[in-house]
Amino acid sequence: MTNDVSNSNALYERAKALIPGGIYGHYGYYVRETGPKFFSKSDGSHFWDVDDNEYIDYMCAYGPMILGYNHPRVDEAALAQLKAGNTVSLASPVMVDLAETLIDMVTAVDWALFSKNGGDGTALAALVARAATGRKKLVKITNGYHGVAAWMQAEGSPGTTLSDSAEVIEIPWNDITALQKVIDQYPNDIAGFISSPYDHTVFSDNTLPAEGYWQEIETLCRKNGIVIIVDEVRTGFRIHLNGANVEYGFTPDLICFGKAIGNGYPLAALTGSDALKQAAQDVYFTGTQFFNAAPMAAARATLLELQEIDGANQMIDYGNRLKQGMVDIASSHGYNLNISGVPAMPYFRLTNVRRRTHAAWIDECVKRGSYMLANHNNFISTAHSDADLKRTFEIVDEAFTAMGPASAQPESTTASA
Ligand SMILES: Cc1ncc(COP(=O)(O)O)c(C=O)c1O
Missing domain, CATH: 3.40.640.10 (Type I PLP-dependent aspartate aminotransferase-like (Major domain))
Known part of the structure; x- marks a missing residue:
């Protein structure tokens, strides 16, 4: 991961000249300044952006990818x-x-x-x-x-x-x-x-x-x-x-x-x-x-x-393990992470900080290679592996470390709030 999204941004500028909104619809809605905007390839539970950053994909193309890319x-x-x-x-x-x-x-x-x-x-x-x-x-x-x-x-x-x-x-x-x-x-x-x-x-x-x-x-x-x-x-x-x-x-x-x-x-x-x-x-x-x-x-x-492969239950199991691990890591940094929805479609929200801080934490996860959205449910596929889970936990932990403890965030409430 280089965190560099300059090729994505250059393409986005070219797109804006020709395509209303540059990237439109739901893809356009969730474009983040610091995030990737165009992919170069995908495989299994991962995709690569046009700057060659690799991501574990927790959006699964907003749902369609359920068995992994290139199955x-x-x-x-x-x-x-x-x-x-x-x-x-x-x-x-x-x-x-x-x-x-x-x-x-x-x-x-x-x-x-x-x-x-x-x-x-x-x-x-x-x-x-x-x-x-x-x-x-x-x-x-x-x-x-x-x-x-x-x-x-x-x-x-x-x-x-x-x-x-x-x-x-x-x-x-x-x-x-x-x-x-x-x-x-x-x-x-x-x-x-x-x-x-x-x-x-x-x-x-x-x-x-x-x-x-x-x-x-x-x-x-x-x-x-x-x-x-x-x-x-x-x-x-x-x-x-x-x-x-x-x-x-x-x-x-x-x-x-x-x-x-x-x-x-x-x-x-x-x-x-x-x-x-x-x-x-x-x-x-x-x-x-x-x-x-x-x-x-x-x-x-x-x-x-x-x-x-009993696909639904596989995704539910992964989703449950993801939830438990992420909530525990968040808690160790003083954050209350609420994960709602069904296990295979987790919606994340840090409840004891401002919405903006929550979005910043998701950005930190994306920068480190876990592609997630802050205000939309995410998706699990059957291609998500134990190695993905382990790496996701590391990324989530690193992202919280980069943010600093919840108590240092503006308008944070206590961990029990
Ligand atoms: C619940 C639900 N219904 C319908 C649709 C519309 O599907 P499509 O975008 O494939 O037309 C969506 C798309 O996100 C959806 O989430």
């Missing part, structure tokens, strides 16, 4: 399919094989439709819920992210109109009473309830479902004819390989997958119950690239591999 089984499947044909005038048999593999694995669902991005699936889910119920409104969780379509963006976002979100109602996470109130206010007008399995909002501690929450949601939705849409685009295969709903003990009607399903090859899926199959068939849903066969072959290999 041989996945790449071989994709390359073989590429050679045989990728984007052709007919569908590929691998689409059927993939559907069978996915439906066998995700126990609550009976069919799958494939697309490219998670947002394709969540948008389709909304259409299916409306088509099936003949109702307009959708209930979502406050600040819950489901993609960039206008109806999913916050009211007043640039380029959207008030009518885009007119039929979307937001309620707080873990709040059954709020859902009951909305149902009372709009009886027979709510088509669907869309939510991630747990609250992984950015810029705040992530919150798991309260005991019995999903069961109560299920009861209320069933009673009132509301379609339950679980957005597993981010969580997919990192909580439970059979669906996060299995972990939390409920049965949804539609589940959206994306990100990790193809270990980085572009693919997303909307899956659903038999009861909604006809509605899914009635809705017009397509895209020029939706039938690319190589990403489907990659996804099938990814899912088979995850099952064979």
Whole structure:
């Protein structure tokens, strides 16, 4: 590690001249002045930036990388399919094989439709819920992210109109009473309830479902004819390989997958119950690239591999060990480190110092070769190794040493705060 990111910065300047924002969207949002901005190569759980600094990658490309970069089984499947044909005038048999593999694995669902991005699936889910119920409104969780379509963006976002979100109602996470109130206010007008399995909002501690929450949601939705849409685009295969709903003990009607399903090859899926199959068939849903066969072959290999190696539990185990070790190291420097969310998607926050100090500590970790984000959940993959864990602990310790003790930070509170 040289800490030098001058090649990244030079590229960023060139990009800004030609590409709005230079680096846009979520990648752009998390650009840090002192951090790397462009990669040169990746392998396993690591990537290298264009200045040749090597990082243990705890963002996993914001989720897609679940088995490690350049995973041989996945790449071989994709390359073989590429050679045989990728984007052709007919569908590929691998689409059927993939559907069978996915439906066998995700126990609550009976069919799958494939697309490219998670947002394709969540948008389709909304259409299916409306088509099936003949109702307009959708209930979502406050600040819950489901993609960039206008109806999913916050009211007043640039380029959207008030009518885009007119039929979307937001309620707080873990709040059954709020859902009951909305149902009372709009009886027979709510088509669907869309939510991630747990609250992984950015810029705040992530919150798991309260005991019995999903069961109560299920009861209320069933009673009132509301379609339950679980957005597993981010969580997919990192909580439970059979669906996060299995972990939390409920049965949804539609589940959206994306990100990790193809270990980085572009693919997303909307899956659903038999009861909604006809509605899914009635809705017009397509895209020029939706039938690319190589990403489907990659996804099938990814899912088979995850099952064979018990991937979710591997990531959960690593996440638990990472959490314990990091919390202890933080504590030895006087810092309270809160790690929230599920083990394979840890959200870090130093609770006894200012947010700025927390971000500075993450920057110190990044500079030393552990790529993490301060205000977004991070991700574990099955490629993260014991050597990565050991090195991460060293980096975390060195980063705290460089920061100095918590008591020396501006506005720090006591370690028990
Ligand atoms: C929970 C959730 N839903 C939907 C999406 C949208 O997926 P995509 O960016 O692939 O369209 C994301 C992306 O981050 C997500 O985290």
